[in-house]
Structure formats: structure tokens, C-alpha cells
Amino acid sequence: MLQKGPVHARIIERFDDMSEQLQQAARHILEHPQEVALVSMRELARNAGVQPSTMTRLAKFLGFSGYEDLRGEHADVIRVSADGFAARALQREQGSGNGEGLAYRMLQSLSAQVARLCEPDTLLRLSKMADRLGKARRIYVLGLRSCHSVAWHFHYVMTLLGGKTVHLDGPAGTSGDGLIRASAEDVLLAVSINPYSLHTLELAEVAREKGVGILAVTDSEVSPLVTIAEHVVLFPTESQTFFHTLTPAIAVSEVLCGLLAAQDRSTALEELRRTDHFLSSMNTYSSSIPRRKI
Numbered sequence: 001m002l003q004k005g006p007v008h009a010r011i012i013e014r015f016d017d018m019s020e021q022l023q024q025a026a027r028h029i030l031e032h033p034q035e036v037a038l039v040s041m042r043e044l045a046r047n048a049g050v051q052p053s054t055m056t057r058l059a060k061f062l063g064f065s066g067y068e069d070l071r072g073e074h075a076d077v078i079r080v081s082a083d084g085f086a087a088r089a090l091q092r093e094q095g096s097g098n099g100e101g102l103a104y105r106m107l108q109s110l111s112a113q114v115a116r117l118c119e120p121d122t123l124l125r126l127s128k129m130a131d132r133l134g135k136a137r138r139i140y141v142l143g144l145r146s147c148h149s150v151a152w153h154f155h156y157v158m159t160l161l162g163g164k165t166v167h168l169d170g171p172a173g174t175s176g177d178g179l180i181r182a183s184a185e186d187v188l189l190a191v192s193i194n195p196y197s198l199h200t201l202e203l204a205e206v207a208r209e210k211g212v213g214i215l216a217v218t219d220s221e222v223s224p225l226v227t228i229a230e231h232v233v234l235f236p237t238e239s240q241t242f243f244h245t246l247t248p249a250i251a252v253s254e255v256l257c258g259l260l261a262a263q264d265r266s267t268a269l270e271e272l273r274r275t276d277h278f279l280s281s282m283n284t285y286s287s288s289i290p291r292r293k294i
Contacts (some may be wrong), residue, residue: 006269007034007073010062015222018061025050025058027194027222031238037072041067112246113236117255122233126252129215129231130259136187140207141177142168143191144200150191150217150249157257161271168203176203184211190229193219193237193244204228218254219244 011026018026028048029036035044045052059070116122133139139158143151147168155167168175182188188207192200202226208214208228216225216232226232235248261268279285 003045007062007070012221014062016227017060021050022061023060023222024048025054025279027220028220029058030035030220032252033074035069036071039228040210041071048262065090088258102240109238109240110245110247113238113245114251116236117251121138122147123233125233126255126259129233130256130263132187132204132213132231133189133256134260136164136213138187139165139184140168140182140186140188140212141165142188142200142203144197146244146246147191147193147197147200148168150246150253150289151189152251153192153250154189155251158260160275161261161268175199175208177211179203179212182207182210184213187213187215189215189217191217192223192225192248193249194223196224201225219251 004130008030011030015026016025025045025048028044028050032047035047039047041055042052045055048055049187055070056067059065059067062069064073117126131205140167141151141155141158143149147154151167152169155165158165166177166178179188188204190200190204190284204214204216214225214229215234216223216229218232219235219237220226221234223232233252235252237244237248239245
């Protein structure tokens with residue numbers, strides 16, 4: 001992973017004081033720092049969805065005399081980074097004209113992203129978040145649109161361990177109704193990535209106003225959830241294709257479930273035995289294709 005230089009910290013520190021356009025440009029730089037040194041200002045602006053002049057204004061807002069100074073500082077960080085961007089660029093060229101090449105790059109990228117979750121800071125964040133989840137009376141789980149799968153996975157696994165979670169996924173616009181009886185004894189685990197679902201942010205704010213502790217699994221240090229969350233776990237979403245990847249987020253969900261189960265292994269095993277017995281009595285699973293009744 002690219003080493004975080006002083007520009008990274010400066011962007012986060014001053015992010016809330018930026019205009020909407022500057023925030024859009026700054027967010028792209030945070031998510032794709034290597035582009036600052038490797039592509040032209042016009043291409044960087046195009047990738048960020050802003051005008052080139054916005055990049056110049058951002059550089060001056062951050063205290064640089066112009067964009068080239070901002071670019072130069074990122075180049076210095078890349079020179080001392082152990083990632084080897086040149087090697088990665090060459091790797092992307094290999095097999096670029098066929099499906100196997102793309103599949104290889106995607107899987108290599110996903111492997112690296114999951115490995116990044118093993119960094120000490122992330123491991124500490126995961127441990128603290130699991131402790132907070134374990135102490136809560138009830139865990140409300142929220143993830144909409146693409147993040148629905150992550151929230152649902154966490155909720156599903158936790159139902160196997162008991163009835164502590166409430167998935168805020170009600171039909172007919174009733175998803176917020178689950179918070180009616182929420183209190184300061186509870187927490188909300190919210191999952192969201194850029195572009196952030198407005199309804200997710202609204203429900204998170206409602207929960208916070210009720211005294212519920214907010215725990216965020218999100219993609220950026222400038223995610224709007226970070227400003228209201230007690231604990232945050234960050235995960236990368238950059239992909240080799242047009243779409244965000246949620247593989248690291250699913251990994252975070254699995255780790256949190258594992259840590260929660262390990263907090264009280266005997267209770268977890270008893271709940272799993274109860275679940276297995278019930279599912280077996282319902283003939284939920286089968287190891288063969290059932291015969292059709294004629």
C-alpha cells in the first residue's frame with residue numbers, strides 16, 4: 001500500500017472546510033494517491049469528475065503554490081513506497097487482451113486488499129469494534145444498495161448465534177421502524193461506501209440522536225459516517241473493473257462475527273447446536289437432487 005505522506009493528513013484535517021467540488025477532488029486523491037504522480041492533471045481531474053482548475057484550487061487550499069508542488073510531494077512518497085507501482089503497471093500489461101489476464105489482475109488485487117486488513121491499525125480497530133458489539137444489548141445492522149449484501153451477511157451469521165441483531169431492511173419504507181425502541185444500550189453497525197446512500201446517513205443520524213452508538217464499516221477517512229461513529233473500520237473498494245469491490249467488506253463482516261463468537265465460545269456452540277437441530281427438523285438442506293413427485 002502507498003505510504004501516507006503529510007498531504008494525506010492535511011486533506012483529512014481540512015476536508016470539512018472544503019467546498020463540495022474540492023471535497024470531490026480531495027476524496028479521489030485519498031482513494032487514488034498514485035494517480036497524482038502518474039497521470040496528468042487533466043486526466044486526474046477527469047477521473048475525479050471535476051474541472052482541472054479544481055485541482056489547482058485544491059493544491060492552493062492545502063498550502064501549495066500550485067498543482068505541481070502537490071504532484072511533486074506525491075512523487076516523493078511513491079519513490080519511498082515499497083509497493084512498486086512500476087512493477088504493478090507492468091503486471092497489468094500481462095495478458096491484458098484476454099479474460100484470463102483480467103481475472104488474474106482482479107484476483108491479485110483482491111488478495112492484496114484482504115491482506116491489507118492485517119495491518120496492525122486495522123486489527124486493533126476490528127478488536128475494539130467487536131468488543132463494543134459484544135457489550136451492546138442489541139445490534140442494529142444497516143447497509144443499503146450495494147452494501148446490503150455485507151449487512152445481510154453479518155446479520156445472517158449473527159442469527160445463527162442468537163437473536164441479538166436487528167436488520168434494518170423493512171419492506172414498504174419501514175426500515176427505520178426497527179429503531180423505535182432503540183436506546184443507549186444498543187449500537188448501530190452501518191456499512192456504506194462512496195457514493196453514500198442518503199437513507200443510510202439519515203437512519204444513522206436518527207440512531208445517534210436516540211443515544212445509539214454508531215459503528216461504521218466504510219471506505220474512507222472522510223466518509224460522512226466517520227464524523228458520528230465511535231469506532232470505524234476502513235476497507236478498500238478500488239477495482240480492476242467499473243465496479244467497486246465489496247470482498248474486503250465481506251471479510252470484515254466474517255472477522256467481526258468470528259470475534260463475537262470467540263467472546264463466549266460455550267454459548268456460541270450451544271446456539272449453533274440449537275440452530276442445527278432446528279434446520280435439520282425443517283429439512284432445510286439436502287445432499288442430493290430431490291425426486292420429482294408425479
